Amino acid sequence: MKYLTGLQIKKYEDDGFLLLKKFFSKEEMEPIIKSINKFSELPYNFWEAGKEMAYYETSNENENERILCRIEKYVDYHPEFQKLANSKNVLSVLEDLMGGPCVLFKDKINFKRTGAGGFRPHQDVQARWDEFAKYTMSIMISTDRSTPKNGCLEVAPGQHKRGIIGKYDKPLEGDDLNGMKFEMVPTEIGDVLFFDHFTPHQSKPNKSDKPRSNIYLTYNLLSEGDHRNEYLDKKRHDFPPDNERKEGMKFKNSTIHEAKYK
Numbered sequence: 001m002k003y004l005t006g007l008q009i010k011k012y013e014d015d016g017f018l019l020l021k022k023f024f025s026k027e028e029m030e031p032i033i034k035s036i037n038k039f040s041e042l043p044y045n046f047w048e049a050g051k052e053m054a055y056y057e058t059s060n061e062n063e064n065e066r067i068l069c070r071i072e073k074y075v076d077y078h079p080e081f082q083k084l085a086n087s088k089n090v091l092s093v094l095e096d097l098m099g100g101p102c103v104l105f106k107d108k109i110n111f112k113r114t115g116a117g118g119f120r121p122h123q124d125v126q127a128r129w130d131e132f133a134k135y136t137m138s139i140m141i142s143t144d145r146s147t148p149k150n151g152c153l154e155v156a157p158g159q160h161k162r163g164i165i166g167k168y169d170k171p172l173e174g175d176d177l178n179g180m181k182f183e184m185v186p187t188e189i190g191d192v193l194f195f196d197h198f199t200p201h202q203s204k205p206n207k208s209d210k211p212r213s214n215i216y217l218t219y220n221l222l223s224e225g226d227h228r229n230e231y232l233d234k235k236r237h238d239f240p241p242d243n244e245r246k247e248g249m250k251f252k253n254s255t256i257h258e259a260k261y262k
Contacts, residue, residue, distance in 0.1 A: 002092035002096055003092035009097065014157070015157040016195060017157070017199050019191065020192050021191050022190050023089065024087075032143060036215075039071060044066055047241065050244075051077055052076075054241050054242060056068055056069060060115045066242065069111050069116070072108050075217075084217075090192075094194075100223055102220065103228070104219055105132070105220045106228065107217050108217075109215050109216070112150065112211065114209055117205050118203040118204040123164060123172070123198055123200050126164065128168055130164075132230060133221070133224045137196045139218075140192065141191075142189055143214060144189065148184050149208045150212045151206045153193065153214070154203060155182065155183055155200070155201045156182050157183060159198075161198075164198065182200070182202060
């Protein structure tokens with residue numbers, strides 16, 4: 001073990017997730033939060049084609065306004081995020097939990113504005129990540145205070161042991177949810193939640209008067225290969241960011257990550 005205690009590893013194995021409080025310091029988070037705040041104000045046509053993948057949604061208050069809801073592939077172009085994703089402490093925890101050195105598979109920042117919807121119950125593996133790597137683990141880095149009121153992440157302990165529960169490309173629903181109880185995971189800035197791609201999770205709408213954001217970084221074992229570019233190329237082709245969409249272009253939305261609670 002490089003970082004965790006035996007009790008922490010046992011908790012992760014039992015629950016499918018592990019919350020580490022104050023994992024990153026205020027000083028470490030400061031440049032990250034500064035960049036995220038800057039991103040949140042950028043229009044869709046600011047981004048350069050072929051680089052960061054920025055996704056926008058229609059404002060609940062103004063149907064003519066598109067607001068940023070997610071950015072992917074940002075780690076490649078911003079040193080402060082590269083440093084975060086390659087943090088020695090992050091990689092040490094991942095190695096303790098996954099049993100070997102890991103490599104970054106995907107990266108995402110979720111922006112949840114006031115009034116924005118949440119996400120229905122799902123497992124990340126249902127998005128077919130297992131076509132690239134058999135097993136992945138994500139970390140959620142809290143860049144704002146997450147609370148029940150602003151739609152903090154909710155996880156279902158112990159359900160990861162069931163493997164894939166629902167069908168690919170669909171949220172968990174109906175009988176999938178039998179016996180499943182979700183626990184809210186409130187977080188403070190710098191807290192980190194580790195969870196695997198079989199762990200069911202969801203979130204509710206942001207009913208507070210302030211926006212919030214979270215970083216998600218996903219890794220796979222290095223022994224399974226580096227599939228990051230392969231995955232991102234497919235994602236860009238199947239679901240292009242706003243600035244790369246041509247008029248009349250048709251594409252299939254993710255039924256998991258676009259199926260939001262309102």
